[in-house]
Amino acid sequence: MSTPPRLRLNTIAGPLLGEFLLGMTVAMGGLWLASHESDVAAGAFGLVNQILETLNVAFRVLAIGLGVMVTQYLGGEQQAAARRAALLALGASTWVGSLIVVLVVAGNDQALEWLNAPQAVAALAAPYLQWFAPALLLDAYNLSMAAVLRAHLFAKDSLRIMVAMHATHLGLAFLIMRGWGEWDGMGLEGYAIAMLISRALGLVLHLWFWRVRMQLIPGFRDWWTFSWKDLAPVLRVGLPGAGVEMTYRAAFMVSVAATARLGVTALATHSYTLQLLKYVLLTSMAIGWACEIMVGRLIGAGDLREANGLVRKAVRNGLLASGSLALLAALGAPWLMRAFTKDAAVIEAAQTLLWISLLLETGRVFNLILNGALRATGDAIFPAASSVASLVLVLGVGSFWLGRLFGLPGIWLAYAIDEWIRGLLLLARWVWRGWLPNARDSRRRLRADAP
Template structure:
């Protein structure tokens, strides 16, 4: 792989394939939701809660991918291509071992975990089925994340995008057969959707591995798959564990909030699933900009271009805030039609429209976090976002969700108040951290003179 390829990449060149890739990942989840909504609203709620749990697990093995992405980018910026390759291969091996362990635990303890969520009885059976199948093979998603992160850090963002397109096509076709049962085939519902999800991911992983070998011209040091260098493992953990810690805190706090919402009833759970599916389309602009910015800043930090890195984050943040606000307004303007795609229940549509209205306030706050936190991680400043994140997510988001949503009986409106307070508080604190330039001292790689 040639690091000179990445030096020519602009934010737009990096970001638009990432945007398409994330959009397609979201479409895969939404395809499950949309198709299942024609089958049963209860099935939608069951899969939604199961995916809430699985998202926490994905973050837990995402720490290796996060560390690899940052370290590979910094080493390429410092023109240390051999070290970058060693880290890439080591990260794949480490994540395979760790994710296999988590897959086994999910398969064995799926019922226990769902019972802790206080799920309504009518959802428990389908949620358990989905969790056993998708959770039992979740290690495939870990490998997809790791290989994709490596390819993106080298600048090959289009490759991962094309693979995601193929995975989506397989997923939609498979869902059609298992949910609607054409040509007299059996209707498998949630179980069928789970098998289709895992099959499409497995095919995607196989293709990504072939692309990685091809792009490296078979020059990646695959001996690093079995022989780890202590420094590489330490650096991966030093960046990856805190980076994933912030995401883990977010997802576990969301599980706690989902527990509160489960007490509001199945209708509240279903409304949340539908609204958040739509919100993800707004959010993906900030996610893509944040990831593209992280790659560029990682290279800049490795090359020692501190001022350029500082300016890149600020410019990206302004773009993300503008786009996310505009998209939130557009989605609210068409909220009735969009929610009508998923359901014809007037209560769900009415509640969902109001939540999308106050999402206009929420989304700019999330843009702060996604862009600035990714920028801080790219520099190696990974602990501060975790400390602030844990304090705000649990002290503000979870606490406010219970107080406004359950205690004051404001329902989902109270939960959204908690989301807004949390995102804006964290966002402002992260921006202050970036302005301070404390992160200059945090870089893991210094360009050798």
């Protein structure tokens, strides 16, 4: 097996930041291409993205649980258990991915109706969403396999795969959406077709790096079967996180529906602003994922004191990075938004939202970093249980009513308040060391599983 790089936060966070940047750039490029067709197309693009992100929660159950379990096994030097956890991801991904494909094919019209999609937006979004179905199955494999690769600290190899995959997606999307020569292209559907091709390439590359870096070569049965006994610890970690993610997505979709009621202009503004904000949170996302990987390994090795210091440093760095980037985004809004639209009303509304986002993004730092850190210690229940009330009452109900009272700024204020409530609860849990008993239990389970 190839020797992974030294265990350092920046060694993992740097390549992860590159991965996230590529992914966001592809989504931004797709939104830019859609916006050059019309604001209606941009609204359809943003609405479908929200549906897809909700469905992707099922894949994150596997990715989250696998990442934590593999890192803990590796930290405890249990190579055989880590290999079993890696291979079971394939069979589980096949069944979960197939279920999601069926849901997309059978229920896309109903989903758009639930979201109050304006008629013009729904007419574009319905066929566009159908094209995504086969790509979602490949996404399930890629997410799980990437989590395993990063858990082994081969973050640079994961970045190489993402460069190839996302570059293929963006290049093909431009050609298929816009067309060339006398062909006018396929519009929004072209983005989904390009995604399918790029995800197939990603799967091939993941299989190659699994073989070269980890000597993992899946057999035919690995793609269809898995052991529930081996999957149980993965679900124990992944399901609480997925539960809170599903609650978040459901509450967030309420806010999207509230936005859709405000009209096509509000929906386009919402989509443009959210896409820009994804760049703001990239650094904290990278720090959070890297921190989760490292904390999992430290817990496996029994280095609890070092894990505590690492998380505190990660939160500090995340606050500085996100606060600075949010300020720059708010200051640059009049120029940044012109990349998507010339509508002065949309630009002015987006600038207001970006100033509110100073509060939103600093609160989000705690959730991005501490959620993963607590999960990596084995403390998966508290982050989920402590979040439900705020997600339902503030993000869901609050965005609905504040949207009615104050329009889009009211919805954005609900986002910010929710992030701070949940973030401060997680911070208190870490600072007061409520995670320690779970970390010790995780360490005892690992020792009990050792051959």
